[in-house]
Amino acid sequence: MNIKKEIDVRLSEKLAKLTNLSDAPALVNPTSNPKFGDYQANGVMSAAKHLKTNPQKLAEELIATVDLSDLVEKVEVAGPGFINITLKKDFLQDRIAENLHDERLGVPLAPQPERIVIDYSSPNLAKEMHVGHLRSTIIGDALVRLLDFLGHNIIRQNHVGDWGTQFGMLVAYLDKLQKDLPPEQTDSKNPNASRNSLFIEDLEEYYRQAKQLFDTDENFANLARECVVKLQSDKADVLKRWKLFRDISWEHCKKVYEKLGTLLTEQDIRGESAYNDDLPEVIKALEEKGLLTESQGAKCIFLDEFKDKDGNALPVIVQKSDGGYLYATTDLAAIRYRVQELKADRILYVTDSRQSLHFQQVFAVARKAGFVPEGVRLEHIAFGMMLGPDGKPFKTREGGTVKLMDLLDEAEHRAYNLVSEKSPHLPEDEKRKIAHVVGIGAVKYADLSQNRTSDYVFSFDKMLSLEGNTAPYMQYAYARIRSIFRKNKSDKNNEQITDRITIEHPAERTLVLKLLQFAEAVESATSDYFPHLLCNYLYDLAGAFTTFYESCPVLKSSEPIRSSRLQLCQLTARTIRTGLGLLGIETVEQM
RNA sequence: GCGCCCGUAGCUCAGCAGGAUAGAGCGGCGGUUUCCUAAACCGCAGGUCAGAGGUUCGAAUCCUCUCGGGCGUACCA
Incomplete structure (x- = not known):
């Protein structure tokens, strides 16, 4: 269950009725400060502004009308018209108990599953993969996992450069x-x-x-x-x-x-060459729609929405003066295939932001040409460049392109050194396994934990640090929890763990609430394709767990508290593992 | 020239459908270990949110301009 959404829907409905506004979102969010409770609604103030009424009065009216009694212990109006909401302990305990036996950890399936084509990775098959392919591959793969988890029908498309x-x-x-x-x-x-x-x-x-x-x-x-x-x-x-x-x-x-552990296989390849026969068809279709203009010997579509320096429409060239076809032509052919053959409801392109004009143009042409039905969404999931420590595009010391394989090898190598130093007692093959999971995880997490739209500075030292919002920190948090269960198993007086979770300590309450917000995190990371929001959540969760673990003895407590706390540990571990899994990052039982 | 993106602590970054005192991590300083993984945790210092106007009860967030940076801009992908 998505608690935030549940509250938001209930409040928004009543607020709309109360104000007669068609668009009066309650704007429910977690509170900015725990002293205000668990969630706050900020929408009343702007609604009141529209109606030119007293926001506090409107807020009072709203909470008098809406029924939240099953969820809430306390609802109050504060400040200029905030509504502060504190959830009921029983509600939290009941919901968290549900998650105990829920594979999905409370994340609801999408009400309307779509067929979503995701175009990502797309290396040039004429040469080795290099760092330029890393972000698309990592981000695309994470989005595949996230959208798939929500129940969508995902079709991966590796639009490799294998032609021309x-x-x-x-x-x-x-x-x-x-x-x-x-x-x-x-x-x-x-x-x-x-x-x-x-x-x-x-x-x-x-x-x-x-x-x-x-x-x-x-x-x-x-x-x-x-x-x-x-x-x-x-x-x-x-x-x-x-x-x-x-x-x-x-x-x-x-x-x-x-x-890298990506989901891409040979079946997902549909390279440029696959569209070779379609290219004349695309030109013909554009011709028939009356969109084509010949200019300086090339066949173009001039679009009014894109202007050059003098205010003239900018062309999208689809056929060169020598008869050759271009990137735009292939992309148009691919759109037709994805709509007609793959029956896509949504097509996502995970490529760097430098191509944003290109995609705007291609999308516009595809719409105009009638290649894309009204309801089908085309979206460019743009991301920034990878920079070296000097803030310039990431290159080798000699200024050459960094090969992806070399970069991944180095990440593993560095992780191996770390593991060997910190855990020399582990058997060799175990160390290698951990080095792989940690090294690759670090590379992926470093990329995914940052807002994809901005450039990011690549640093092995930072991504492999055990401190801060990194993969090793998250993986270690997981391994620590798993160790509790190994210890519990080996304890002589190993007791049966019962199913009830009871909240006694404030740190337990904070942790439970955080665990229940996993659904919100997955939802927010998916709706605008921002995996870093899930990373932020996981990092917060690890923090909430640490606080809990510092202040609440687990194995040393007596029943029923012991069971309850063990369950909290178990749920935290599962949430971390599942969350990292949705990002394409593995975990290990010890490290 | 025009267009798009960006400018938040010394560094790397969150926060931006306007909301309560702008948050993390690193680095710096100071602490915590007879205790379930110290690869951990806690505290302190550190900010004219590039600058100037504007809209608003309220702006890091929206609008305008200026400065600084990146990228794109007709036959590459």
Whole structure:
């Protein structure tokens, strides 16, 4: 049960009736200060302002009309028209007892499940994954888990870059290599001979060299462009190489995803190449709608809502003057597929904020062209850049791109050193397991715990710190609780844990209330796609637990308090594990 | 030039459908351990919420302008 929502709905309904305002939200939130109770409603004041009446009087009227007796111990009007609400102890105890046997820990399912397509990760298959793919992958994966938990039907889409100039370049470069080699070496050195002889590292290097050639050698650039054309016309030998590149690259991605623990699989891939045949169709459809204009040889859609410096409409180019298609064209084709074939109710794009103009334009064109029905939502879940400690874009010391695999390896390595230092007694394989969970968790949590819209400063030291709002802190909080149960099990006078939770101590009450607010945290993190709100909640929960644990002896208490407190420990552990799980972060039993 | 985002403690960040005394963590200083994991906890110091106007009973939050930073802005993705 979402307590906040429950109170809000009841108050808002009555407030609307009382004021005859169509929109009179009660604006219920947890109180800013515990002395005001558990929840406060702030909406009366603005409603009173609209009606030009006395807010305190209106607040008094409202609480006289609304029935909250099943939840509430005390409701009072305070200050200029706040309504302060204190929940009943019985209510808290009853609700928390329900969560004891609830897999979902009180989080309600979405009343209307939707089919939600989430486009995320989307690496370029011509080269290794690098830090630029990290945020999309982490944030996208967390949103998948969160929305799925609410009962939505999630369709992951990995819109990989597996087509176009970049692949033309690679194929052309391989051709060139082959020609340059002496004939007798062709079989052993020719990467095309066997896939085993070509690795992602080679591919990375080829891409670099091919790119350089492409930029400097006009002849080569033309060859590369020809290869793109050949790709599009299904020339068998060219296609064979393309598949080879793609397969090698995917093997590499798979390893990264595996290490990262993302949900993406081969089934989720639907890359740019998948839309190749649709691109002329998209142009045709736009043409038929009368949206296309030819300008400087390119086919464009001019949209009035986007203006250039002189106030002229800005174009969205969908076909180049040389006949080639662009990013926007592919995205339009993808939208059609997602609407028509996947039957999406909502399509989310998890990409960096630099692409926000692009998506605004693509969304606008898709609407105008009738590719997207009225009720279908298109949303760009934008995020900021990853910065290095110097506040500049995150690069290696030499100024190169940081490979994602290297970064993850280092996180694990650092976590391993930490574990070895703090818990040398643990067996080696255990230490490795913990290092993996903590290292990867740290990278993910550091990203997710920050408001995604802003840039964030990447720091191994900070994310692996045991202090503050970090993964290791949360994982440690979990492990500490689990240790209580190991201890309890090994106790001689191990007693049966009963089901009742009773609130005796203020710290218990605070913890219970916090536990009950898990539903609110999940809801808030999901509604606007802000996973950091769930992180904030978990951190607060850990704090509430610590206070409880410091002031309320658990194993040393006598029944029935002992059972009650053990249950609180159990629920806290489950809530932390579930919450981290929704973010794609694992826990360990000891660390 | 135009557009979008941002500027909160020394540092990294919360808070922003307007609400009560602006919160954390790190760093600094000072404490706590015969006690269920000290990888912990508690306390103190630290702020003209970039600046100036405006709207309001009330502004970090909304509006306008200024300064500072980032990103984007016709054939890359």
